[in-house]
Amino acid sequence: MNPILRIPIFCLAFITLAMSCSRDTQPSSSYVVETIPMPTDLDAGTGGLAFLPDGRLAACFTRGEVMIYHPEQHDWKVFAKGLHEPLGLWVVNAHELLVMQRPELTRLKDTDGDGEADLYEKVTDDFGLSGNYHEFNYGPVKDKKGNLFIALNTASYGGKIQPNPRGEVNTLGRDGEDGRHQMFSAVPYRGWVMKQTPQGKLEPYASGFRSPNGMGIDPEGNLFVTDNQSDWVETSTLYHVKEGHFYGHPASLIWKDGWDQGSPFDLPITELDQMRTKASVYFPHGIIANSPTQPVWDTTGGKFGPFAGQLFVGEMNHKRIVRVMLEQVKGEFQGACIPFLDNQGLPIGNNRLAFAPDGSLWIGQIAHGWSGDQGIRRVTFTGKQPMDVYRMSLTKNGFDVIFTRPLDPAIALNKNHYRIRHYHYAYRKKPFDEPIDHSQQSNVQPIGIKELHLSEDGKTVSMELDSLKAGYVYELELNNITSKDGIPAANQFVCYTLNNLLE
Amino acid sequence: MLVVLQGMQLEARGVATKDSLRSIAIEAISGMQYDVIRFQVTPGETVALSLTNKDDMAHNLVITAPETREAVVNAALALGAKGPERDYIPESEQVLWTIPVTYPGEKKAITFQAPKKAGAYPYVCTYPGHGFLMYGVMYVTKGDEGMPDLAKDLNVPEARRREQPAKRPHPYDLSPPYWYRVFLEGTSLASIAVHLPHQLSFCWDTERCQLRYAWEGGFLDNTDLWHGHKNAYAKILGTIFFRDPVTEPIRFDDTEALPPVVYKGYRIRDQYPEFHYTVAGKDVFELIKELPGKNGLIRTIRIPDAGGPVWFRFDHASGVTHRFSAGVIQHDKVRLTAAEAQNFTIQMIKQEKP
Numbered sequence: 026m027n028p029i030l031r032i033p034i035f036c037l038a039f040i041t042l043a044m045s046c047s048r049d050t051q052p053s054s055s056y057v058v059e060t061i062p063m064p065t066d067l068d069a070g071t072g073g074l075a076f077l078p079d080g081r082l083a084a085c086f087t088r089g090e091v092m093i094y095h096p097e098q099h100d101w102k103v104f105a106k107g108l109h110e111p112l113g114l115w116v117v118n119a120h121e122l123l124v125m126q127r128p129e130l131t132r133l134k135d136t137d138g139d140g141e142a143d144l145y146e147k148v149t150d151d152f153g154l155s156g157n158y159h160e161f162n163y164g165p166v167k168d169k170k171g172n173l174f175i176a177l178n179t180a181s182y183g184g185k186i187q188p189n190p191r192g193e194v195n196t197l198g199r200d201g202e203d204g205r206h207q208m209f210s211a212v213p214y215r216g217w218v219m220k221q222t223p224q225g226k227l228e229p230y231a232s233g234f235r236s237p238n239g240m241g242i243d244p245e246g247n248l249f250v251t252d253n254q255s256d257w258v259e260t261s262t263l264y265h266v267k268e269g270h271f272y273g274h275p276a277s278l279i280w281k282d283g284w285d286q287g288s289p290f291d292l293p294i295t296e297l298d299q300m301r302t303k304a305s306v307y308f309p310h311g312i313i314a315n316s317p318t319q320p321v322w323d324t325t326g327g328k329f330g331p332f333a334g335q336l337f338v339g340e341m342n343h344k345r346i347v348r349v350m351l352e353q354v355k356g357e358f359q360g361a362c363i364p365f366l367d368n369q370g371l372p373i374g375n376n377r378l379a380f381a382p383d384g385s386l387w388i389g390q391i392a393h394g395w396s397g398d399q400g401i402r403r404v405t406f407t408g409k410q411p412m413d414v415y416r417m418s419l420t421k422n423g424f425d426v427i428f429t430r431p432l433d434p435a436i437a438l439n440k441n442h443y444r445i446r447h448y449h450y451a452y453r454k455k456p457f458d459e460p461i462d463h464s465q466q467s468n469v470q471p472i473g474i475k476e477l478h479l480s481e482d483g484k485t486v487s488m489e490l491d492s493l494k495a496g497y498v499y500e501l502e503l504n505n506i507t508s509k510d511g512i513p514a515a516n517q518f519v520c521y522t523l524n525n526l527l528e
Numbered sequence: 529m530l531v532v533l534q535g536m537q538l539e540a541r542g543v544a545t546k547d548s549l550r551s552i553a554i555e556a557i558s559g560m561q562y563d564v565i566r567f568q569v570t571p572g573e574t575v576a577l578s579l580t581n582k583d584d585m586a587h588n589l590v591i592t593a594p595e596t597r598e599a600v601v602n603a604a605l606a607l608g609a610k611g612p613e614r615d616y617i618p619e620s621e622q623v624l625w626t627i628p629v630t631y632p633g634e635k636k637a638i639t640f641q642a643p644k645k646a647g648a649y650p651y652v653c654t655y656p657g658h659g660f661l662m663y664g665v666m667y668v669t670k671g672d673e674g675m676p677d678l679a680k681d682l683n684v685p686e687a688r689r690r691e692q693p694a695k696r697p698h699p700y701d702l703s704p705p706y707w708y709r710v711f712l713e714g715t716s717l718a719s720i721a722v723h724l725p726h727q728l729s730f731c732w733d734t735e736r737c738q739l740r741y742a743w744e745g746g747f748l749d750n751t752d753l754w755h756g757h758k759n760a761y762a763k764i765l766g767t768i769f770f771r772d773p774v775t776e777p778i779r780f781d782d783t784e785a786l787p788p789v790v791y792k793g794y795r796i797r798d799q800y801p802e803f804h805y806t807v808a809g810k811d812v813f814e815l816i817k818e819l820p821g822k823n824g825l826i827r828t829i830r831i832p833d834a835g836g837p838v839w840f841r842f843d844h845a846s847g848v849t850h851r852f853s854a855g856v857i858q859h860d861k862v863r864l865t866a867a868e869a870q871n872f873t874i875q876m877i878k879q880e881k882p
Contacts, residue, residue: 394757
């Protein structure tokens, strides 16, 4: 393109951006965000959130408290204390919780009915600890068979192995003397998702995780785990986790049964690439999410709005959470992600999510030395249908973009209202000098729209594209899309991870 | 209008300081903050401003027109996909001067003429997620006008306006006994620190299933540990008077072989934790309290079903004198019958230094 011709287009793009910015700051009346009052003197870095069957909320905080909130009485009570960096909660019943601590998965029981746990039972501590600050533990989540799953963070090159580690130390899982810029696994099962069987045994389940600060099981029983962008994770991910699979961060491989290939960091990238299972969804860094957290499924049956069955994922670095629309293509999950609740009062640091029995979504914040916040927010659907992308589905030659409200054909069928790019996130070892939060898109290409079609109900825009290629993220930008009755679309960017084309 | 100089050039310029040049060095430090949160310049003065990134995340620095910090942060967020290529800096008249994304270890600098108009000119990191916490302010003031009282300065992050008033560390009062599972030195990483009345504390190791050491004085300083983002231990705020050189003191035979131990958990009894573990497959319950009227601890150990004699090993050089409620002392161990082992106590009295 002639460079002179580019200038007005660029300016136009900037003006639309600026306009959309002011538009976005108008709070939507579809959702209301309220701040939950927290107890005085609580350092409210939220490590876990879960609802009790009676509608009370259990929450754990990084200084070791588990507290229970009565939503009607606005009243907090201590359930347990003295825990070591609890980062996950699972409700067994009104008197019994599981909590994931740094050294142990623990069962907390109130056996005398006074509202406070009096029995702190070890469920498992059969995993290593190097004392490295980054060895966070996540979960548990439970499947229908009664298995519990937990995830063990790798250690950071920003901290050493302490002199009193637990478990066998193997520095093959560490890249170089000082750890360089790669997260490492020097004690057993760091970088793994583990399965605790109902018989009480902790077994390695899947490997290749870097910082898997988010676990969830969908209503069908599929386990999903998010991972955080940096070395080997070019942009943050959502993985569908299956037993025995490897998800890409090499450090954990040294704990694979029978591993005899030396430092996994030294394996040829092509070999590692063949071993790994790709993400179901990539969250483009800086666009959708920089540090995704817990996934939860909207099982509210419409109480939380039109997105029933979809998935909401927390995000640390933006004042938002993320909505994920999964579909199965060739038997594997893939799909689109889109911001949710931008500019509606959510802070950053959105770490833990839980749906209340009344269908509201509760979001707990954390910082823990990173960019973040504190406290708990509650998000309620007002009943007003939002104007947003309901889902984005792959078709034979493009995408169907289904909106929650009918569109005006004049807008919906005008190509100028859409812009599509595709890009790829390479699987690679992070260069030594590259900053940890640098994420690189490769082969960024604008993709032309061949044809647009609008369904009779005005909600589905079918886009035929000039080309469609597996292994790319398709980023759709909506420019001034409004519903037929004039409501602007709540979001501008929706990104579809295309792993597989339709047959 | 915008001059980006390398650090070396700034240093050179710094040497040739003229009256009109004001050098300001700002560091991006951990905890999502600039070390310098405000500075003062005079109208029209030449300012040499550098940003050195000592954090482990990337940061930039954008000086904005007065009262437009949040608008610029939001405009930077709205860049979305275009953010990275533009250093997360929006095109806006509200953006006055910028230092582009500066990666850990880097230093970047600019020089500019301070505005002619007095006022509070914010500076902020517009990297996504940073702008709501990481900012400061450049005051352009004439003559002797000072900066506002820091405690009331709404242009700097709230956390930096003053030393925070002393808060309780938890939403409840702490009165002993209470405890933390924390990283401690001189024990395994999976240990429990318990604070007792009378300024006594002890460390119980869930890996070895035993009391490792005890101290008097204050309890713990958890500040570094709670901050996160770096390796840290809780600091012991007292003097250790007991350290057990014996590994796994409870034995079911009189050999040197270490029996397998398995930690099970603890139950709160009358506010104190009673540890439950197995030694060679046999259940052991251990409750440790302050010793009334004496300087030391009392351990109540219950082994409901020992099935035979029990030996408890101790060391005369551990810093305490051991007194057993039952059993026969054989130099550095005591032998108890299964019946005696069902419930016995050990007094551990602190030895006064000669």
